[in-house]
Amino acid sequence: MKLNLKNPIIFFDLETTGVNIVNDRIVEISIIKVMPNGEEIAKTRRINPEMHIPEESTAVHGITDEDVKDCPTFKQVAKSLADLFEGSDVAGFNSNRFDVPMLVEEFLRAGIDVNFSKKHFIDVQTIFHKLEKRTLEAAYKFYCDKDLKNAHSAEADTRATYEVLMAQLDRYPKELENDISFLSEFSSFNKNVDFAGRLVYDENGEEIINFGKYRGRKAREVLQSDPGYYGWIQGSDFPQDTKNCFARILVSMRQ
CATH class of the missing domain: 3.30.420.10 (Ribonuclease H-like superfamily/Ribonuclease H)
Incomplete structure (x- = not known):
């Protein structure tokens, strides 16, 4: 083959x-x-x-x-x-x-x-x-x-x-x-946004949080309703790629 x-x-x-x-x-x-x-x-x-x-x-x-x-x-x-x-x-x-x-x-x-x-x-x-x-x-x-x-x-x-x-x-x-x-x-279980799979796309192409207390929630909704969450992500022990993806979502929300 x-x-x-x-x-x-x-x-x-x-x-x-x-x-x-x-x-x-x-x-x-x-x-x-x-x-x-x-x-x-x-x-x-x-x-x-x-x-x-x-x-x-x-x-x-x-x-x-x-x-x-x-x-x-x-x-x-x-x-x-x-x-x-x-x-x-x-x-x-x-x-x-x-x-x-x-x-x-x-x-x-x-x-x-x-x-x-x-x-x-x-x-x-x-x-x-x-x-x-x-x-x-x-x-x-x-x-x-x-x-x-x-x-x-x-x-x-x-x-x-x-x-x-x-x-x-x-x-x-x-x-x-x-x-x-x-x-x-x-060979994919999820459509990942970041390579670690902390964020995944749903069927509509929306970024969904895939861990922790907000698992299953839309990232945009969480970032809007809990402003401190973004700071916690950036200051915690997450992969840099994951942090970058959250940053891109936040920037797109402000445009």
Whole structure:
């Protein structure tokens, strides 16, 4: 099976210091960029997170402070990474909930303005969970009939994710279309406004708060009825991308 592509698509996986997209940092990124003609460009790069890698994270991916002490920081490689993602759609495993929000935060911290708003995002895990409900190792065994060696290394997980999507298209020809727009829609549970999913669009395209005491309320109504809420968002431990989305809503209300 060959992906039917109009644009290049990037499969990617991150290894990080932890799972908090605000406070944790990337220590490794692996990318497979697939071109419409089937050509592949594969890159793996370790990143100095400029913070201690907790032992519990090292136990998962095997990367230590010593391994990355001489590696470039994310800010040093951000521009070249942004150029690589330019014009490409994006795919990963649990990427809509973690890898994409984490990557966006790193770009924002590095001062790189990357416009992800018009990309299609395919989360292979979501497709898998909707149709089979298991893990990446199980998905790889189920769809590809192979054991995933070196699981939780970014390179192995990225390659496995790419192969699983190919096999999913072969296995579910009636349920899945070999079309990036379809796969992006199928692998999304919500239509997120921000990449962390704190804001989602309803069926009318209105921004809806997706957490906390105002969950399910229109963001515009909340910002109007509770003026202090915006200040609380901006001063709290939310991803910068989420704060930016609230700011754009507030600005549009004042125009």
